Amino acid sequence: METVIRGLVLYLFLMILFRISGKRTLSETTVFDFVLLLIVAETAEQALLSDDHSMTNSLILIVTLIITDISLSLVKQRFKQFGKVVDGVPIILLDDGKLLHDRLQRVRVDENDILESAREMQGLQRLDQIKYAILEKDGRITIIPRKEE
């Protein structure tokens, strides 16, 4: 019984925590984001398993987490609005070549992050080659280049 409760509590806790800490927190954009992810994973393991290292405990925990994940995705599919609240929505950061500064500030992204994505994904050199930049639900920035005239 305790294993299931531990699994559920931690699943919900981490889901809420990462949702409210913002999209960019664990997007692994810097080494520190990666380190943070490692430490959180290591700490969560202790809370999940406690001092019970039995096979039964691990198996029950894995099944609990997976069934929770499946249930949640079913609910999200059924109720679209719920899905939006849980997962967040994509946000346009650069609209038709124009940077939306208030949004950039809110989601803690700057021009350099957009340029980095533009280089990585499209091989673009300048900001004016970008038509749209979108911050996706998972914290990545996707780029749509301006068509060459």
Added chain:
Amino acid sequence: MRKHNQELEIDEDIELERKNWAVERVAWVFMAIVVLAALLGFTGNGGLKGINLLTAGSQADGVEVEYERYLRRKAPSELKVTLYPTATSPERELQFSKDFYDKVQVEQVVPEPSEVYTHEQGITYTFSGAGSTSPIIFYLKPKHMGSLEVSLKTGEKSLAISQFVYP
């Protein structure tokens, strides 16, 4: 699917996102408060005297207890009891209420008691070496979460301490 500028198909919901940003800001403040509270000792495991580290009784009472207000389930903690010898009771006897051995796992007692026995009211430890005023240390692990009310009794004097065990 809605179209942004008649060309970009995106399910953007800026109203929801704005609400989200507001909640985020509140949550950050809340997280900062949690960290601060933990530093002060409101979540156990160290902290300031008077918040987490408390003392009950005094030399005049014949018994003094140092304890932590906030404990954590299955995490080690200490309880320090100092028994001051009185003329009426040369034997150093310490009685705990039933909750103490029901809800707490006693890992070790230093010094070793010469005798331990349970009874209707709880559990009694007897220590040899009359006249010594060095503290007796109980190494404990709480077994259940929730509030933990323990009363101690030695000779005529009794003390009640109230602790809280986090999950």
